[in-house]
Amino acid sequence: MGPEGTWEIITGNHAAAIAAKLARVKVVPAYPITPQTTIVEYIASFIDSGQMEAEYIRVESEHSAMAAAIGASAAGVRAFTATASQGLLLMSEVLHWAAGSRLPIGMAVVNRAVGPPWNIHVDHQDAMSQRDTGWLQVYVSSNQEVLDTILMMYKVAENPDVLLPFMVCLDGFVLSHTYMPVNIPRQEDVAEFLPEYSPSHWKLDPNDPITFGNLALPDEYQEMRWSMDLSMRRALDLIEDVSEEFFQKFGRYHGGATWKYKVEDSDYVIVTAGTMASEAEVAVDELRDEGMRVGLLKVRSFRPFPHRDMAEVLQDRRGVVVIDRSIAFSSGGPLGIEIRSSLYNRSGSPPIANYVTGLGGRDVTYRDIVAMAKDGIGRIMSDRLRRPYYWFKLKPEYERIELSEEVRM
């Protein structure tokens, strides 16, 4: 056990491209969009230099990119693409087709704010707004985790009990364009961990013609949706199993559906996702230095949503501080909303302070997370937690309006 690969100092996008190469994907339909573009550029260079054997299809839009990936996966091969922001939204219709057709396509989504106004920086609204498409979604916090998670998620997605597509979501620029040391596993080890894709549920074959996505009326449709939902919930167990198997083989563990940091004895738990979670680890240490028993629960898998982990870790705590980098207008942060649903019907469910911040790439440092934790804990302790969610790091002149009594929820 232990890393036997080679070390390289690379960007998150480079790590995603190397993961696609190591996964031996056979088809990559590609359309560029900032901050994703270098992923498909790296893959193009791998194919050009003979390091990777795959069909590279230059399509005319993201909608077509996903349509081509569906065709490839339906023909029985592993497919990969990457996108961000507006590109992901243009794909939206076809995302539903990929999932409903039960095709385990892999995609790197480099999280970027949605326009208008144009903004190329990190924000989770692009992917989180696609939460109901039937795609598995995992959010990561380091370049190593980008590479490892793409390999792990192919294994989860292709499991005969799952057969759903997945997106690995990495924060725009914070990971996509930042260099970090990454261990690149050996190709033969990856091949042992992740064998060739060989679908048994269905496949396009000219010698045995079928149609897919045909008409299903009220008598049939609902069970197909139920089957997708059951597979999603099954994937929750498999994410744990596959993460453990990956650890046994490669010696690295990034958590399963969640990652826990110093939660055992915590009175208060911070919950967040993506690179805000790595900042939050530092914040937890700071708060503990000040004598507050605070821990971190990082959400890796947003779909399937780990309701059970939430309940197990958060029940009976004094309070929870959930930090979202996305806004569900007038409703709150997507994580905050889901976590309330995990806890509401249980006894001992703690108060939840939900913060929306960091939109359009506004920096969220560990100091900001310390400030949000203190604000949330203060509200909980002094019974001032009156709103379903709070905005954090608004400019002062707008914060005055936001916090005035006239602004209702």
Place this chain on the structure above:
Amino acid sequence: MGLGVPIIVPVSKPSKGAAGKTGLWRVERPVVNEDKCIKCWLCWLYCPEDVISEGDNGFPKIDYTFCKGCGVCADVCPTKAIQMVREEE
């Protein structure tokens, strides 16, 4: 979860009437007047549902179990040999 997950895929084998008895959708039925028909088979060529075939008497025969009554055959018929007739009549 040790039950095994039923993967219900939206995949079907090509078969006659894969979408059910679509003749039930019909409001008007095409009726062939064999006195006017010149057997050019444009109706057969244009029928989007492939429900027109050659009958025993050599004239176009319409399968009313699946014909949706779209009227394309009546529209393309060069001799107006196909009339659309209200179903209740």
